[in-house]
Each structure stands twice: as structure tokens, then as C-alpha cells.
Amino acid sequence: MSNVLEHKFVYQNSTTGKVSSTPLTTRQLVQLLCPPIHHSSAAAAAATAIMTPDTLVLGISNTYEYDKSGWKPCKQVPVLKEACAEWYYLVNHEQQQQQQE
Secondary structure, X not given: OOOHHXXXXXXXXXXXXXXXXXXXXXXXXXXXHOOOOOOOOHHHHHHHOOOOOOOEEEEEOOXXXXXXXXXXXXXXXXXXXXXXXXXXXXXXXXXXXXXXX
């Protein structure tokens, strides 16, 4: 059984349309897809993102055979779709309630 974070993919550069020359692992793609936390808005994060949820990826096996399911946007690939998701964390619920009052 293989580690899902070590599965390999090539991706299509949304600006140039070219396919990446080196496969990236799921782990590497997750790091590229997770929005930077220093941005104040989702739009600002998307504007500076290297990859977006719509970036096309194609799975590659260890023997360099392409996935038969073809190209898919990151937002439709297990694990990658979670990296694309917006997550909200409640740090101090009581403090936020006081600020709203």
C-alpha cells in the first residue's frame, strides 16, 4: 500500500499552458495549494497563488504511466480538494462573542 501523500502528479501551468517537466508529490501540491495565511482576503491569496483549485493535474504511477482517468482540476482530487478548501478556526470563542456585542 502506498502513501497517498507520495503519489505523483504533473500539472498544467495556467499561464503558459505548458505541462510541468518534473512530477510533484501530493505533499508538495498541498503546500502550493494551501492559501497563505498572511493575506487578508481570499481574493488576495488567489492573486498570488502558484496553483489554484482549477489547476489541472494528471496522476503518474511509479513506472511513469499516466492515470487513466485523465486530467482533473485539483479541487476534484482527493486530499488536494481539502487543501483547496477554506478552513476557519475558532481560537477564542468567548473573546469573539464579546467583540460582537
